[in-house]
Amino acid sequence: MMAVSMHEEQPERAFVALYRERYDPMVRLAYLMTGSQAIAEELVQDAFVSVHRSWERATNPSAYLRAAVVNACRSWGRRQTLERLRRPAPPEASTLVADEMWDVLQTLPPRQRAAIVLRFYEDLPDEEIAALLRCKVATVRTAVFRGLEKLRKEIVR
Amino acid sequence: MTDEDVRDMLAERARAIRPSTDGLTKIEARLAGEPTAVRRRLPMPMLAAAAVTVLALVGVAVFVQRDDDTVVDSGTFTTAPTTTDTTTLPETAALPPGVWPFPQDGVDAGVLDDPVETARAYVDARVGISDRTTVSEYQSGDSNSGEVVFGGDIQTTVFVRRLDGRWHVEGAASDLVTMHEDDDGDGYLTAVVEAKGWLQSHVVLSTGSSEPFVPAREFDAGEEISEGLAYDLNTDRVVKAVRFLLTSGPEGIKGLTEVAFRPPFAETPVPDDAVWSEAGLDARELVTAYLDDRLGGRDVEVRELTDLGGGRGEVTWEAGAVRLRQVDGYWYVVEAIGDSVQIKGTSLDVGYVGGSLTLAQAGTVHLRVGDVTWDVRNDVDAEGTDVPFEHEVPTNPPVILRAVFETDTGFVSLAERVIG
Numbered sequence: 001m002m003a004v005s006m007h008e009e010q011p012e013r014a015f016v017a018l019y020r021e022r023y024d025p026m027v028r029l030a031y032l033m034t035g036s037q038a039i040a041e042e043l044v045q046d047a048f049v050s051v052h053r054s055w056e057r058a059t060n061p062s063a064y065l066r067a068a069v070v071n072a073c074r075s076w077g078r079r080q081t082l083e084r085l086r087r088p089a090p091p092e093a094s095t096l097v098a099d100e101m102w103d104v105l106q107t108l109p110p111r112q113r114a115a116i117v118l119r120f121y122e123d124l125p126d127e128e129i130a131a132l133l134r135c136k137v138a139t140v141r142t143a144v145f146r147g148l149e150k151l152r153k154e155i156v157r
Numbered sequence: 158m159t160d161e162d163v164r165d166m167l168a169e170r171a172r173a174i175r176p177s178t179d180g181l182t183k184i185e186a187r188l189a190g191e192p193t194a195v196r197r198r199l200p201m202p203m204l205a206a207a208a209v210t211v212l213a214l215v216g217v218a219v220f221v222q223r224d225d226d227t228v229v230d231s232g233t234f235t236t237a238p239t240t241t242d243t244t245t246l247p248e249t250a251a252l253p254p255g256v257w258p259f260p261q262d263g264v265d266a267g268v269l270d271d272p273v274e275t276a277r278a279y280v281d282a283r284v285g286i287s288d289r290t291t292v293s294e295y296q297s298g299d300s301n302s303g304e305v306v307f308g309g310d311i312q313t314t315v316f317v318r319r320l321d322g323r324w325h326v327e328g329a330a331s332d333l334v335t336m337h338e339d340d341d342g343d344g345y346l347t348a349v350v351e352a353k354g355w356l357q358s359h360v361v362l363s364t365g366s367s368e369p370f371v372p373a374r375e376f377d378a379g380e381e382i383s384e385g386l387a388y389d390l391n392t393d394r395v396v397k398a399v400r401f402l403l404t405s406g407p408e409g410i411k412g413l414t415e416v417a418f419r420p421p422f423a424e425t426p427v428p429d430d431a432v433w434s435e436a437g438l439d440a441r442e443l444v445t446a447y448l449d450d451r452l453g454g455r456d457v458e459v460r461e462l463t464d465l466g467g468g469r470g471e472v473t474w475e476a477g478a479v480r481l482r483q484v485d486g487y488w489y490v491v492e493a494i495g496d497s498v499q500i501k502g503t504s505l506d507v508g509y510v511g512g513s514l515t516l517a518q519a520g521t522v523h524l525r526v527g528d529v530t531w532d533v534r535n536d537v538d539a540e541g542t543d544v545p546f547e548h549e550v551p552t553n554p555p556v557i558l559r560a561v562f563e564t565d566t567g568f569v570s571l572a573e574r575v576i577g
Contacts, residue, residue, distance in 0.1 A: 016181070023180050028171040037174055041183075048184045075296075075304060075314070101158070101166045109335050109349070120160065121167040135332060139351070142379070152158050 015052055018061055023048070026069050032117045033073035035106045043072040070114060070132045077110030104154040112147035115140050253363050254320055254486045255327040256398040256417045257282070261365045275324040276305035276315040283329075284311050284402065284411050301462065302327070313413040320483075322464075333412025334401040346399065347383045348414070350376040354405030358382070363396040370399055428482060428489050432557050432573045436487035444472040444479045447490050451561065451571055476570040495570030498522060498562035501543060503576040505556060510576070511547035512558075520564035526550035526557065538565070552577065 023044065030040035047068035051061055058064040105113060111133060118129045119140075130137045257279045258264045268278045272295045280286055293306040295317075302318040313331040317324050330336075334356070336348045350356055358370035371382055400415040427434050433450070437443030440462040448457050462470045468483040480492040496517065503512035510526055519538040524531050529550045535542060550556070556577040562570045 019181050019184070024176045027176040027180075028174050031174050032167055032171055037176075040174075041177060041180065045180060045184050045187060048180075049187050052184070052188055075298065099166075101163070102170060105166075111332065111335070116163065117167060120164045121171060139332075146379075148158075148160075148163070151163070155158055 115143035257326040269323040331412035334414040431489040493573040
């Protein structure tokens with residue numbers, strides 16, 4: 001039983017069904033965009049709260065949820081960038097571990113990282129990625145290109 | 158490396174994630190606005206007494222000073238220690254916590270009471286808000302920070318944070334100019350101009366001066382600026398805000414990106430009352446890391462920061478509370494209070510420590526001072542049981558006593574503080 005009152009039984013069931021169907025995939029998506037499962041779960045839970053509050057206005061809750069998760073991850077990424085800039089970072093031990101591609105992915109700017117995850121994990125077309133990231137299609141292509149370029153450059157190095 | 162390699166790597170990483178099974182419960186709790194109840198094992202009067210002890214030890218230290226009724230000097234911190242003879246607080250430098258306002262910025266006091274008004278005033282000061290500018294509602298990130306998104310003729314997201322009840326701007330990020338540190342993280346930064354346009358950049362010091370960062374000129378999309386700040390991180394007790402303003406396109410859209418460089422916490426003396434040398438900008442993350450360190454990686458649930466005022470805060474977890482103090486914008490852990498273990502009293506002699514613990518049930522306490530560890534056993538399964546201890550320890554200050562209590566029923570709790 002939901003702790004909050006959703007006045008009609010049907011929306012409550014639908015919300016729980018959405019949770020059961022989309023929670024795990026959204027946590028995995030958020031994990032790829034943040035690199036932390038704990039952060040990913042928090043952001044996805046926030047996104048579900050946002051969906052719940054907008055339930056009556058959301059014509060496609062699943063799409064709304066994904067947009068909320070992507071936005072939350074990008075905001076988190078930007079904040080992380082700010083905080084890293086505010087305090088010079090210690091040497092990254094992770095640069096020494098085996099999975100180089102994953103390590104380099106963590107260092108990409110939030111938009112490049114989001115674009116790569118949405119293109120290669122979610123298999124979204126560029127138009128849909130552009131809508132999610134609120135930018136032009138050409139910008140998505142540039143972000144993917146630059147992100148891949150950095151991955152290749154760092155891995156070759 | 159092919160596209161398929163990237164696809165395979167992401168799929169493999171995602172497959173390895175096993176989301177928690179209590180997601181719906183947490184969502185319900187957030188919707189209801191009711192954090193899960195904290196397990197309190199000691200009777201309330203005892204907890205109240207413990208809280209008084211903590212306040213008496215660490216005092217009230219950091220607060221924002223007002224110059225007069227209308228202007229807030231948001232960046233001035235002072236210390237007013239009320240400590241025992243074993244705890245002293247260091248003087249802290251006057252450092253603003255973000256990029257705005259700096260001490261030289263005159264700001265109406267009421268503006269900083271509201272996150273959207275704070276963000277609006279900041280953007281107006283930096284760019285100038287027009288009829289075409291759109292401003293979002295405040296979007297909460299955690300209990301004390303969030304963002305305000307600007308659109309229309311200005312493109313930026315402003316990050317705001319609340320300290321001591323007043324808001325300030327931590328920084329701003331625009332997709333038109335993105336910033337990231339260089340890999341070596343030594344104070345160099347790289348900015349990428351994402352759209353063709355006229356770029357102005359400045360470095361503004363919290364002491365009042367300002368200078369261009371790179372000469373203003375037309376930039377093409379994709380051009381990078383990679384520069385080091387003229388900044389001695391070891392000695393400069395000043396915050397430097399680096400600001401980029403790009404005017405782009407036929408409509409003259411303005412993208413604002415700004416970030417503050419602060420002296421690293423490692424160069425700030427660790428406060429004498431801190432029980433852990435680590436510091437963090439985010440109190441909850443710091444406490445999570447602290448408990449991870451003290452409890453050997455045990456999985457615990459850590460809650461949001463409660464602002465106690467005066468630069469002090471408390472973060473509770475399922476078996477206790479962690480008290481924090483803020484210096485130069487960074488949080489430090491100054492005490493852990495356990496629900497089922499508390500340090501009641503201590504005495505120090507040369508080379509020896511003694512005292513008593515108050516325990517709530519039967520179990521074993523793992524005590525530690527410096528590198529010396531020993532156990533104390535309690536077989537009385539009752540609340541309020543006093544258990545004495547005495548042991549040979551190094552007594553060169555700071556003497557930090559840590560007590561990790563493992564109950565016979567499988568719970569763990571933690572108490573820790575500076576005792577001399």
